Each structure stands twice: as structure tokens, then as C-alpha cells.
Amino acid sequence: SQQGEEDPQALSIQEGENATMNCSYKTSINNLQWYRQNSGRGLVHLILIRSNEREKHSGRLRVTLDTSKKSSSLLITASRAADTASYFCATDGRGYSSASKIIFGSGTRLSIRP
Amino acid sequence: DAGVTQSPTHLIKTRGQQVTLRCSPKSGHDTVSWYQQALGQGPQFIFQYYEEEERQRGNFPDRFSGHQFPNYSSELNVNALLLGDSALYLCASSKGLVITGELFFGEGSRLTVL
Numbered sequence A: 001s002q003q004g005e006e007d008p009q010a011l012s013i014q015e016g017e018n019a020t021m022n023c024s025y026k027t028s029i030n031n032l033q034w035y036r037q038n039s040g041r042g043l044v045h046l047i048l049i050r051s052n053e054r055e056k057h058s059g060r061l062r063v064t065l066d067t068s069k070k071s072s073s074l075l076i077t078a079s080r081a082a083d084t085a086s087y088f089c090a091t092d093g094r095g096y097s098s099a100s101k102i103i104f105g106s107g108t109r110l111s112i113r114p
Numbered sequence B: 001d002a003g004v005t006q007s008p009t010h011l012i013k014t015r016g017q018q019v020t021l022r023c024s025p026k027s028g029h030d031t032v033s034w035y036q037q038a039l040g041q042g043p044q045f046i047f048q049y050y051e052e053e054e055r056q057r058g059n060f061p062d063r064f065s066g067h068q069f070p071n072y073s074s075e076l077n078v079n080a081l082l083l084g085d086s087a088l089y090l091c092a093s094s095k096g097l098v099i100t101g102e103l104f105f106g107e108g109s110r111l112t113v114l
Helices: none
Strands: A004-007 A010-014 A019-025 A031-037 A043-050 A055-058 A061-066 A071-076 A085-094 A100-104 A108-113 B005-007 B010-013 B019-024 B031-037 B044-050 B053-057 B064-068 B074-078 B087-094 B109-113
Touching (some): A019 A031, A100 B044, B031 B074, B044 B064
Antiparallel strands (some): A004 A019, A031 A085, B005 B019, B044 B053, B087 B109
């Protein structure tokens, strides 16, 4: 089962515009991460935000976290054609041991039109 | 510094056969997590290995099994293949039993079951 659900499922914008993706999750977390995946390739880590943080920036990326609403958003500013990819949020969760596992959402497919 | 490597990159099997996928973690990492990603979906957690033991398991049947070797590399075995097992299988590595940071992914093994 998916821990997180991204919204929208697909997003198409003009190059230069900003792209916003949202993620909702179900259980308490220690941190939330965003990953990017180019078609059929491995996932690449973008940014991590901890549960005691509300906002974090990295280059053209801005992530917010609202633990009371169990939601996060990823903003990509001044989009480029190379930003075309799928974006996933991922949360940690404790299982039957003291280990933790990272659970991914269903993703947002972002297309940047030239 | 070698990243996560997976083999094979592509393979085709028929229903009922068995398959073994391999993963070498990033240098310095000792934890390996396996994910199944169907087309258009987010990665689904299969299981996680640390110190040669399965530490976490997702909602997958016993046909899915794994192993971790003393050099931290890992194998994923799937028996009695079904059409629905067709997917991209991703390996991710990290350090330590409790994941506090990012996962590093390989490029995946694309399995097609006919």
C-alpha cells in the first residue's frame, strides 16, 4: 500500500512557469523526502525535510511540510524542459522491528512544454 | 565512488519460471531495500536487508525472497513468476538499520513475464 498520495497525478505547464505538487500521507513521520525519476530510470533524491521543519529550499526547489495536516508540497520555480519527470514523495515508517523503511507515494508526472 | 549497481538491466521470463536479480550497494552502505514499480505507479516496498537478515517486509507473497551477503550485496529471487510480476525492480542502499537520510537507487532491472 502507498503511504503517500501525490496530487495532481499529472501536470503539464509551460517552460518558465512554476510547478507545484502536493503530497498527503497517513501516519506520523520523522522526515519526508522528494525524489525524481526520469522515464524508466532509477530514482534520484531531491530534498529531505524533517518533521520539526516547516520549509526548506534547495536551488529552484521549495518544500513545505504541515504535520498537522499530514501534507507536503514541492514547488519547482522557473521550470525547464529538463524538469520533465515523475516526482514522488516518500515517508519513513517503523515496521515490526526497530528498523525503518521508506514508503513512496504514487507520483506526479510533470511535463514541461517548450 | 561507485553508486548502486543492479544486474541484469533487462530480462524476459515466462510464467512459472524463477528469476534472480542482483544489487551492489553504494560504497560504505550496509542496508539494501528492494522495490517493485509497475508501469505508471510508485515504487512498492518489498523488503529490506541489514546484517544479512530481512528486517522489514512489505505486502508481498513468499514467492519473493532475498538474501544479503557479507559484502552487503543482495539478491532478490522471485519464484513461480506471474504476468503481474512484470515491473521495474529497484534496489536502494543506505547506511544503518534506521534510515535517517536519503536512499541511493540503482537504475533498476526491467522484468518482463510472458
